Amino acid sequence: MPATYSPATPIRWIDAPQDLSYASQPMARRILSVLALLAAFAVQASAQVSVDLRFQKTSFLAGEPIPVTVSLTNLSGADLTFAGSVRKPWIDFIVNSTRGVPLSPLGKPAFGAVKIPAGKTVAKSVDLTELYAFSEIGNFSVYSIVRLPNQTTGGYQSKRHLFTITTAKPYWSQVVGVPGKTGRSNEFRLVQFTAGRKNQLYAQVADAKTGRILRTHHLGEVLMLKKPTVAVDSSLNMHILYLITPTFWGHARISPDGSFIGRDLYKPGATDPGLARLEDGTIKAVGGVPYDPKAEAEAREKNRKASDRPDFIYE
Known part of the structure; x- marks a missing residue:
């Protein structure tokens, strides 16, 4: 199951001390209950959408189109609509060089809205050379993040894939x-x-x-x-x-x-x-x-x- 991308610090579980006083036990139980609810919500959210990114090949000549296909599977049990704007797109592609330096996008492309019925999968193809200027040869990595309209942060992330541009x-x-x-x-x-x-x-x-x-x-x-x-x-x-x-x-x-x-x-x-x-x-x-x-x-x-x-x- 693809992991859910989030800039927030992951929840770290801490064992409760054994000598809690009677007065402190209700507060401890409330804290643990909140943490449990947050963890359950995170598991539920990560299971709503599966994001898969694939290449037909992973070695490209400089100047060649670099097409990738992103498949979104709706596991929420209800129809989902992915929509955004140029300012806040519903899908992002994060490309890094082998040195770990993120590439700057050419602009802010607007991706059309996509509606996915419950239990269905929709695939979209994108040419990365239309999003980024690959001015150097070498190895690169890419992954995609998709967000629902009500998601201002975080999202659903695909696995990271490696590819090479050569001459x-x-x-x-x-x-x-x-x-x-x-x-x-x-x-x-x-x-x-x-x-x-x-x-x-x-x-x-x-x-x-x-x-x-x-x-x-x-x-x-x-x-x-x-x-x-x-x-x-x-x-x-x-x-x-x-x-x-x-x-x-x-x-x-x-x-x-x-x-x-x-x-x-x-x-x-x-x-x-x-x-x-x-x-x-x-x-x-x-x-x-x-x-x-x-x-x-x-x-x-x-x-x-x-x-x-x-x-x-x-x-």
């Missing part, structure tokens, strides 16, 4: 200008990063002068059996063609300001897919067969329904 040497890089911003240039970077036992591919955009990472996009798993191909088109967009599985390729595009344009999937055709530059300077994936997972799923469902028909039904 990696680029597999490929190229400096380009930023359209519409005279004198401004950014650097495209393609980064291979091993998380666990699987190779992951990332596209980064950094300020070419300061080196500050502006955006990091996780492109997914990559098989390095065939090296990724990278090209920059006439609009200064970065194109990345990479092998996802032995039978699937991805073609991702990133704009010079760091925006993710999109990704298409391909299967091998007569040859493996490749990047080609057309006469107008655009980049196109050629040699493969475009793959639409939605269309293929619909086709499989259609074939399955047709095969489910009895043999004696004809059209």
Whole structure:
């Protein structure tokens, strides 16, 4: 059961002396009764809401979104509504560096109200990079605190979780200008990063002068059996063609300001897919067969329904 966060000093039980006089016994009993009631209330309060915070992974490249999911379970026996304001939010995320120094939030975000029926669980996802500026690499910890509208102090606290922000040497890089911003240039970077036992591919955009990472996009798993191909088109967009599985390729595009344009999937055709530059300077994936997972799923469902028909039904 998650512990209840409270800045107050915990109750410390003290054994009553054995030689209390008759006159002092009623007062001692009253004090013990009050302490017992406070302890019972604390146990009851901590059991009202269960707060769980989870990561899908705990290692991130600098500039990459850091999503966390907070699950709230209502154990009070009645419907609960969590609501607050920018001044007093109903949920807080406390982030500390490994040195124990709290990070300063970027601002005071307003979280929308959440109503949780009795016995139900509601999950919300939050990107920590929208709340805090992670300007350094290293190890960090985070936990969340939620409060009911009538709770001005204390609250319900999740467990503390550790995560890491790191850097990696680029597999490929190229400096380009930023359209519409005279004198401004950014650097495209393609980064291979091993998380666990699987190779992951990332596209980064950094300020070419300061080196500050502006955006990091996780492109997914990559098989390095065939090296990724990278090209920059006439609009200064970065194109990345990479092998996802032995039978699937991805073609991702990133704009010079760091925006993710999109990704298409391909299967091998007569040859493996490749990047080609057309006469107008655009980049196109050629040699493969475009793959639409939605269309293929619909086709499989259609074939399955047709095969489910009895043999004696004809059209």
